Amino acid sequence: MDGVGRKRRQPTFAEVVRAVRAAPAAPPSEPPRGQLVGHDRLVDPAGREFVRIAHDVSPARALAAVVEGAQVVWDACGCDGYCGLDWLDASQVARLVAAGAPEPRRRKDRVSHLSAWVSDDGSVVLMAVADVHWGDVLA
Numbered sequence: 001m002d003g004v005g006r007k008r009r010q011p012t013f014a015e016v017v018r019a020v021r022a023a024p025a026a027p028p029s030e031p032p033r034g035q036l037v038g039h040d041r042l043v044d045p046a047g048r049e050f051v052r053i054a055h056d057v058s059p060a061r062a063l064a065a066v067v068e069g070a071q072v073v074w075d076a077c078g079c080d081g082y083c084g085l086d087w088l089d090a091s092q093v094a095r096l097v098a099a100g101a102p103e104p105r106r107r108k109d110r111v112s113h114l115s116a117w118v119s120d121d122g123s124v125v126l127m128a129v130a131d132v133h134w135g136d137v138l139a
């Protein structure tokens with residue numbers, strides 16, 4: 001690229017503006033509710049954002065968190081929520097508490113686990129991933 005006069009022309013301001021206008025609309029600034037955003041952010045159905053504070057919560061700690069009022073969400077297939085997360089309702093959570101501690105059954109790929117998430121206001125979400133057995137709700 002040594003040819004005189006072959007320098008790439010800079011786009012004009014008007015061209016830049018046209019390109020920006022032609023670009024697809026930016027995604028909505030509201031994160032999708034009830035879903036994982038990337039790997040590190042979780043948005044509950046009410047729109048509150050959570051960050052992960054613990055990756056491998058013990059069954060006893062998981063039960064304690066739920067007894068203290070944590071929401072429970074299940075990533076049943078362990079794909080990071082691409083096919084949706086199941087948010088348990090109050091009666092399902094009550095059944096978990098009645099059943100005692102969960103039993104994560106580790107697969108060979110070690111995908112099955114329990115994680116804890118917290119929001120700015122201190123509320124907690126417990127996430128069960130993949131092959132976690134918990135009463136008759138998660139199996």
Ligand SMILES: [Zn+2]
Binds near residue numbers: 077
């Ligand atoms: Zn999936």
